[in-house]
Amino acid sequence: MFKLTLMPQNLEVHLPANSSLTELEFELHGQESISFGCRSGACGACVIEVMSGAEALGARAPCERNFLASLGFDGEQFRLACQCRLAGNAVVSAVAAPR
Structure with a gap:
């Protein structure tokens, strides 16, 4: 088990x-956390900023990197939570809206 x-x-x-971060919806039973929309990396509802443990969330695919850049999130610290799989401890923060 890993800690997020x-x-x-x-x-x-x-x-x-190797859990998908979309599992948070079930684990937190409706508590405020990360908003998930499409769950396929196409809507941008689940943008997170990785505070630590980026290596524990897997590599960003080129399509994720390009989509985040189109939303104004071109730093390496930004990820789509729906595209992440937990492989170690990490600290993240939900990003409210595209910049």
């Missing part, structure tokens, strides 16, 4: 290795 910490709420969730 959601900021600024400081919520800690433990998920099995």
